Amino acid sequence: MPRILIIDDEKAIRNTLKEILEFESYTVDQAEDGPAGLDLLIQQKYDVVLCDIKMPKMDGLEVLSRAQTIAPDSAFIMVSAHGNIETAVEATKKGAYDFLTKPPDLNRLLVTVRNALDRTKLVSETKTLKKKIGKTSEMVGDSAALNAVRKAIEKVAPTDARVLITGPNGAGKEMVARQLHELSARANGPLVEVNCAAIPSELIESELFGHEKGSFTSAVKQRIGKFEQADGGTLFLDEIGDMSLSAQAKVLRALQENKITRVGGEKEISVNVRVLAATNKNLLQEIAERNFREDLYHRLSVILIQVPALNERREDIPALIDKFLKDIAADYGNKPKKVAPDALKYLQALDWRGNIRELRNVVERLVIMSDDTISAADAKAFAGK
Template identity: 70%
Template sequence: MPKILIIDDEKPIRNTLREILQYEKFEVDEAGDGAEGIKKAEEGGYDLVLCDIKMPKMDGLEVLARLLEYNPDLPVVMISGHGTIETAVDAIRKGAYDYIAKPPDLNRLLVTVRNALDRNSLVQETKTLKRKVFKTREMVGNSPSIAQIREMIDRVGPTEARVLITGSNGTGKELVARWIHEKSNRAGGPLVEVNCAAIPSELIESELFGHEKGAFTSAIKQRIGKFEQASGGTLFLDEIGDMSLSAQAKVLRALQENKITRVGGEKEISVSPRVVAATNKDLKSEIAKGNFREDLYHRLSVILIHVPSLNERRDDIPMLAEHFMNEICDDYGMARKSFSPEALKELQKLDWTGNIRELRNIVERLVILCDKKITDKDVKQFASR
């Protein structure tokens, strides 16, 4: 149910608006002046605000500015019995969704309210969809290790050098790979990702190199592999340490000759992807055990980038937590929340075995379960696992 806040110093006007809106099944709160309205808006997570322009203590246009500073996407409809065309234009120029004169016309009011709520829903949906489509997120942090990775990406990105990214699960290896692609001369081409650990060993060759129709029982049509799909772009081989030795041999050949042969086929096909690989394993140790080809390791590791664990960059935790907080509140269409300084210190004390991924999950849990101000007690209660 949409939640609406009415800010007006005239109680009869508030009562009239409340009755109209509640009859239309909206949840309604009231505030008798601008200061009270701002406080409620920051705490309540409203979908729409109706605000009078002429009020004591704080002018409605000042309230508008404060509300939009706090939440730029919040639709605010200004209402006034003393308005002129100039006042209406000024209110809309300063960010109001619309302007309604007193006494409000019932139909005009309801149409404006519904349109404003529809627009707000579309804004939130668009933000969520953009985040899903354009997945390259900001690399957050000011620690020396992150600054060094940014510098490395800037240097390596524009080249054709192969890159091997190492680090524990959840540290952000995929994000590094995406930024290498974004900074490359191939940014206009595709970024094709393969999670080598998620594909059964008997299917990995078909996934990478494709197959011809009839190559095996379920091959009912020809399939183009990831190496071909990534030609002219970047092929990201995630968790390459889990790839079978037979697939490793064929990947090595593809890297050496820039040619592949589809499963069940005989024709050699030229391919030209830039390969970026990542692993959470110690590949030198895997080589010693006979689980990984040394020649493939040297082909992949022209440039080595190690992504540190979150425990190694605790100074970045407050910035990361605030970043995730804002992102999650936007995704859910919720009013912004904040951490107390003590809460951020409590987060820095935790042992982050799941790294960045775990931090984001815990911030999401705190956003959902806690009040507007998240305290150290909240962290102690809800961050336990």
């Protein structure tokens, strides 16, 4: 449940805000001044902080500045009865999410809090994703096929060109997208991933573009879509070939105009997003069968990167197995196991239809089922071939 902190020297204001927010099912704490608020921020994680500007002992702007170190992920909404443009600008420069004047309009307050919560969630998701990226985005191997992909990434990443990444399932298309983002000028911005195949067709537009409260039966509150979440960064549309035709039309418009409209909304929202897409399908065949828009294909495929199947780069299998052994040992808190040469030769010769994803699963199974050294007999017994 979202947790909110109210910092205000006026008890009546604190109690009123607390009552309103608790009615919306938020957990709310209070502090009567800046130092007390900072103490609570040290002790407890808050998603949103409503902070008065004019307070004794320490004004709200100083609280905001100090909170950037103590609680950098908390979204600050500054509140003041003496609001003016200069104060609002200064608060924003110091890192405030928004600025409200007293007494705050109820609807504006609730919408601002909801949007701030969405922002806090996005920051958390982005940090989690970046941690995953740091662990998994290394491209392992030195085959000619893989080096060709690396070379393409190095050339394309610094640009804002859209990239269509193709290749079989499990070959590492997501890793290519992550490297394109990491090596781009947008690396400090968010990388937002959407698996188009995992989202029902009736929900994909809401997922991508967001929706307004009441736009459909289950839309109980406003939602920010993935395009807005990725503003200033990269949007990765995985399995783009499974996107519905109606959603394709809206994505095409967003790419043409750099603007989106939320479901149920009328306002156009400008977005600054680099779009990367991936698919395991033959999109030219999908176009011929009228399952995919040709104009969208040409918008997405400014650059094409084909990720090779693992069977096309067998010389990389020993290095991949070594990496997986180390990663799995780190996850389990054990020492990495060794692989006997004949076991390695056996694994290298197998047909890896599931590609790198299948190889990792097999290595984890072997780690669990074998002794300190994985033998050829272990590989034959547990590789599942």
